[in-house]
Amino acid sequence: MSLQDRIDQAVATVAPRLKTCPRVALILGSGLGGLADAVDAHLSLDYGDIPHFKESDAPGHAGRLVFGELAGQQVVCMQGRLHAYEGNSAEDIVFPLRVMNALGAQTLVVTNAAGAVNTDFEVADLMLITDHINLMGSHPLTLGEDQGLRDFTDMTYAYTAALREQALAAAHACGLTLRQGVYIGVRGPSFETPAEIRAFRVWGADAVGMSTVFEVIAAASLGMDVLGLSFITNMAAGVLDQPISGEEVLEASKVAIENMKALVLGVLAG
Numbered sequence: 001m002s003l004q005d006r007i008d009q010a011v012a013t014v015a016p017r018l019k020t021c022p023r024v025a026l027i028l029g030s031g032l033g034g035l036a037d038a039v040d041a042h043l044s045l046d047y048g049d050i051p052h053f054k055e056s057d058a059p060g061h062a063g064r065l066v067f068g069e070l071a072g073q074q075v076v077c078m079q080g081r082l083h084a085y086e087g088n089s090a091e092d093i094v095f096p097l098r099v100m101n102a103l104g105a106q107t108l109v110v111t112n113a114a115g116a117v118n119t120d121f122e123v124a125d126l127m128l129i130t131d132h133i134n135l136m137g138s139h140p141l142t143l144g145e146d147q148g149l150r151d152f153t154d155m156t157y158a159y160t161a162a163l164r165e166q167a168l169a170a171a172h173a174c175g176l177t178l179r180q181g182v183y184i185g186v187r188g189p190s191f192e193t194p195a196e197i198r199a200f201r202v203w204g205a206d207a208v209g210m211s212t213v214f215e216v217i218a219a220a221s222l223g224m225d226v227l228g229l230s231f232i233t234n235m236a237a238g239v240l241d242q243p244i245s246g247e248e249v250l251e252a253s254k255v256a257i258e259n260m261k262a263l264v265l266g267v268l269a270g
């Protein structure tokens with residue numbers, strides 16, 4: 001079945017149940033699923049109930065699309081996302097985004113947990129993503145010409161300047177410090193080696209994580225506006241003389257979650 005047919009089937013299942021069309025798609029990273037609870041929801045669907053959606057089994061990730069109003073905007077939240085380290089293909093990872101776009105979302109707000117490559121950063125900092133480096137080892141737009149998807153999407157302005165300004169203004173209004181920097185996406189699931197982190201620093205990366213890059217590439221190819229935000233859960237490998245544990249990353253994220261929620265709500269409220 002072609003990609004377009006799969007999108008159409010998913011849309012045909014969801015669209016008749018929508019009270020209003022979503023304008024903003026939110027993809028919520030590890031620990032941030034709670035933001036979806038703040039949505040005044042009129043529809044909530046498990047991924048398993050939507051044709052061609054794959055289910056996530058990463059810790060801290062439910063698998064649900066939540067439709068409703070958040071800070072005065074019609075949104076659709078992906079509560080739980082797919083990761084490459086779970087064995088999902090790049091195409092599968094961006095499929096929900098394609099469906100959210102087909103349902104009306106023209107803006108993507110994507111959040112993630114990340115390790116700090118920039119040694120000036122601190123745990124619990126928030127970072128506005130200004131650009132990314134794709135080291136995921138794959139790409140979401142390689143389905144082939146028969147699918148009408150092999151484009152040469154320009155990535156120069158992938159992270160929309162106007163939304164970045166809005167995020168900086170919202171952070172200022174909330175009294176939050178918002179770092180800015182380059183996100184490097186890796187496949188995982190192991191954390192990086194100290195040598196890799198030193199190399200990433202030379203390349204100009206400020207934060208490292210295992211998501212976001214595919215979704216942003218797909219959003220750019222769909223002509224969507226994008227805002228990317230990271231919360232720093234740990235200093236990346238080798239910055240401190242201690243190991244990194246997955247539990248620690250989930251735990252540390254709790255500190256940044258409230259700030260991230262306030263920032264996202266501030267951006268949506270405009």
Ligand code: HPA
Pocket residue numbers: 113114115116191192208209210233234235236237244249
């Ligand atoms: N590396 C990769 N992904 C991450 C990290 C990290 O240090 N922290 C949170 N996600």
